[in-house]
Amino acid sequence: MATFLYKLGRLAFRRRRLVALLWVALLALAGTGAATAPAATTSSFSIPGTEAQKAFDLLEQRFPEAAADGATARIVFKAPQGQKMTDAANKAKVDKTVAELKTGSDQIASVTDPYTAKAVSHDGSTAYVSVAYKVNGMELTDATREALQEAGHHAQGQGLTVEIGGDALQAMPETGSGEIIGVIVAGIVLVITFGSLVAAGLPLLTAIIGVGIGVSTITALASVLDLGSTTSTLAMMIGLAVGIDYALFIVSRYRAELAEGHDREEAAGRAVGTAGSAVVFAGLTVVIALVGLAVVNIPMLTKMGFAAAGTVVIAVLIALTLIPALLGFAGTKVLGRKQRKGGEAGDKPNVGTRWARFVLRRPVAVLLAGVLGLGAIAVPAASLEMGLPDDGSQPTSTTQRRAYDLLSDGFGPGSNGPLIVVVDGDKAAADATAQTIQGIQGHVFVSPPTLNKAGDTAMITVVPKDRPSSAATEELVHDIRDAGGDDVLVTGATAMNIDFSQKMNDALLPYLALVVGLAFLLLMVVFRSVLVPLKAALGFLLSVVAALGAVVAVFQWGWLGDLFGVEQTGPIMSMMPIFMVGVVFGLAMDYEVFLVTRMREAYVHGERPGEAIVTGFRHGARVVTAAAVIMMAVFAGFIGSSEQMVKMIGFGLAVAVLFDAFVVRMAIVPAVLALLGHKAWWLPRWLDRALPNVDVEGEGLREQLGGPASEDDRELAKV
Template identity: 35%
Template sequence: MKQGENVKGIAARAAMWSARHRTLAILGWIAFVIGVTVLSGQIGTHQATNADQGHGDSGRADKIVAAAGFPVQAAGEMVIVQNRAGSDRAAALTDLTKQLKVTSNVTGVQAPIESPDKKSSLITFSITGDPDTAKDRVSPALDTVAKVQAAHPDLYIAEGGDASGDKLIGDDLDEGLSRLGMLSIPVTLGILLIAFGAVVAALLPVALAVTAVVAAIGLLAAASRFAPTVDTTMHVMLLVGLAVGVDYCLFYIRRERDERRNGADPHRALLIAAQTSGRSIWISGLTVIVAMAGMFLTFDTTFVSFAVGTILVVATTVLGSLTVLPAMLSALGDKVDAIKIPGLYRRRSDGRFWTAFLNLVLAKPLISTIVAVGALAAIAAPALDLRTKAEGIEDLPPNASIVQAFKAVDEAFPSKTSPAEVVVPAAVPKAQLATFTKAVGNSGGKLTGPVETRVNPAGTVTVVSLGLVGDDALDVLRKQVVPATFGPDALVTGERAGDADFNARLDKSMPWVFGFVLGLAFLLLLVSFRSVVVAITGVVLNLLSVAAAYGMLVWVFQYGHFEKQLQFQASPGITNWMPLFLFIILFGLSMDYHVFVLSRIREGHDRGLSTRDAVREGIGRTAGVITSAAVVMVAVFALFATLPLASTKQLGIGLAAAVLLDATIIRAVLLPAVMALLGERNWWLPRWLGWLPQIAHEPPPAATPDRERALAGV
């Protein structure tokens, strides 16, 4: 920083300090990243358990079972044998039972049971050892089942269970997530090479984003002491970290390079970038963090883990963008454009396309608004039919053998795939259990056996398992059968009970989450831009992009478009946690763009331009870089659609579609058209809010030649 220079704002002060002490800033960042990574390896990350993730009665029941000291249950497996063309199953069942008993890693082979329709038989057994690693030992059993199937081709013989599911589906998911992590970085780098046309400039955003993600994952280990983390948190952190890290660097570097090409000296170019783009990074990062913090209000372990992870990665990225990035730019100077790529590098973008397009939009703002709103309304319309459902077997690839086996077992033996469990905090007398079994038989087919029990070693907790048939079976069990037989202290858990309690928790949380995110985003925009109209416009435009994403999800995943291309099976609803999660992520990322665009528009207006001219200049100068940032996000998000789970496909398609629409229809058409229609009313602020702080958006004034000669260099 030049002595005597008036530098205002956290971003500018941080940048100028980093420029003066660039070696310290760069080495300090490297030491920080390495330090927290080593620390995380030493202390480890606390993983959330199943008992941590429950809600309502099922959550309380899971905690009782976890504390009761039940022996660890081995991973259970099932083999279904079904008639095909009237074949006899007896010989196959004998053969299968005999071979399973001599198969390595197989224990507890049970006698076959028959389905009520007499068309299916089921053999259950367990995999020896730790259930968490059973997938590594299930291959011999799978080989045995395949061998018996080959010997009896007139029957359908298939295996399903915890270990085989983890192996066949879990391995595919792990491989897909690893592939996602490996591809996202080169894809991002490739797009940045096209955007900048220079290798060094393209590497800087990737380097900052990756190191910020690594540092944030290191910090997550410490944070997990207060909020246990779930496995997918790190993948979400990579997703968000790449998105915001590349965005922040793109805007900062592009502004610094633009100022240099406009004739500013290196110091002034960096100062202008810090006091404009740097300030926008600060505000945008705070806005994204506020959006992510909304997940805390769900009081759900998974959402809380996502909130902690994303807040850490955004905060770390902001820290790096305001410190090590200006230090690197100061150290590199004009060498940031080094290793130019022929045909791609341009000293200055003429922006002819965006200028012509904006002139068209601003010439007919009312028509442009109607067309844009109409297009978004058409895309969002299917959202009126949005329904949610819990994740189930139909969310897995329909052609997977494990999926087909589970469906067959579920139809023939519903109590075996996702049984309900009644947790009674006491020993249950035989007479009471007989009464319960009789009530199950008198439930009109909604509850089904076999009724099985297990008691903890201390004899203080009894778990009773049974099957549920039909949509209202859980209500019958919880509201009628259990209170009448076991009393009010008995609790029902299991997959369906857990899903119902999770949905109830989300329903209670959503109004608070939406209100929190929308309210604080409005306040941040109001304080930053001193305009009620700008704040309202920003919130409404971001809600439009979220609505469009919801509509796209329904059109694709409920209505079944692109099933073959995306390899999924249409279902009656979207994954229950998806709408809330998409709202939070999309609102945060949309505000990211919005703050940068509005800052450039306000900058022009503060210099004396009319609102229409400020809009033309602000959007015209940022449209190219926003397009580049959006392309990076769309490409990375689209990679999620290649993963095997329907929920990850929904996440990828929803995010990619929303960002694409946000960067095109909303930012390039609707925002300039609406601001042109409103004119000077965009900047309306009631007198009673005049106490809000004045924040300058225009670049600092240039120093005079005499003053420049009097000031020491950086």
């Protein structure tokens, strides 16, 4: 591995013009594809294997008019104090709004009259008009949205309180200027780390090129592969973070090789051969974690994982080829002013060295402080409540949330999440099912069955007594399913939410086993050790649970909510835990690989365990710290997004990197290695013979470049 990458680095350095031209051409090609492709829409949402999805598929087959997946809207009317919506004057205003909506856009499929559809509350104070569209919310034109809003404004101007709910007003998520600020912070950190504008600019430039290629490719394929708008945002978030970090490690190692007296081409080859090996394996762990999301068997999540993994692969390839090519153009400007003048000593003690020696003196205290601290932050994770966002999770300042509250007040909380019961049978079976549901507690309304044209499928609407996300509503869904038999299926947004959360819970342990198991094997090959990968996995679990605790405290409990722009607390999105496990595990292993490979490299060359820890921190702590700060800045930049999911992911990943890099990798890892001593690098001889030797430390490369290794080196390499 190291020898191949060494040759690749030298080749890219020599043929730098060709390499740079190829990457620019790829960027131009991807950009052209994105510019000419149809705009991304909301990805179709399906949950294969669940009852809610089976019911929806049955409706689509036999009741297509009831299974339309277009956008919907509800215009909710509230009569002034002392009046009712059934009063002639108010009824005339509603009729006028219905007529205006029917002629307002050719994208409208249907508009229901509340007086014939029984959409007037018992006390007469509230009524609502349901609007169905032929296309989904992201495909609605601005004119259609404006027609909907104008119809509401016209009615409101006549004395009624009018609010609009539903996904018809959904807009493309905006990230604001947060990600730009994140990139600026990353640039500042790079300048401080390298002391050179050129060296700082290289990781930023290559990361932007990589993200540009990745996101443009996703945009170009969005319509063909049914990729949602959130997919490109996630790819941008992860691509920027790992792209900057991987380039940072190559550039840092290149500067170290120059400091040892190698010429520029040789230094580029050695940097790619050594640090590049760590980049490859770090990238593999991230890819494994992202691609492993396919285990959950939810197409939307699988596509997000594969798209983000593709961006990570591009970041790795750019670090191995474009970085050495650009280093060839940069000349000695990649060095800081002190280093160019020969005044920077590579081996003098630094902050990393002093911290490592402190941990070696007090390993037990540092270990306990780190574990107990993260354990305390993880406590809120025990109160985790999961769900999918609806209008009830919107800020109270939005018309969607006010419409949600008006419906709850007028028709009961369950009116915002009605259940759709699908009966695979004739009218007699449907009537019997409706009668059975009437005997089940927990609902306020059961509609008469509506049969399809063939008379072999019926649909019954059930309005729960409690809000859609409540435990009582979930119990009602299960009771209907238990009582109805195989031919009675429950679907609707609320049932989909329940099934989605259950599928997430069921998939978490298998996903953990797959991802952690594969990464454990990969790290065992890298470090030639059993205990080091085990420690890495356990440390990751601690940091990810602590990060989930922080997410619950902020987004569910509302702690420091104002600071992070959380206007409305609520359940944590169902996909958040499993998604965080995947992404954070991959990113956490980055720091493990980059930091511990330096320790392993020193150990196999004869240093004692404690000395190897200090050496690893002397060479790697500053760069890992810079990488972590950069990654945190990039992720934190997405907290300003208007999309709750993006905001939550940005916050969760930022705090997870904080905990994992600065507590687990910088404190707990050296403390554990100090306590284990030589045992940390133990590997059974039979396993050593069975595992492939990928030469991450570059031992084979050194034999080739500097003569044969000593017998001691070869023996130590087997430890």
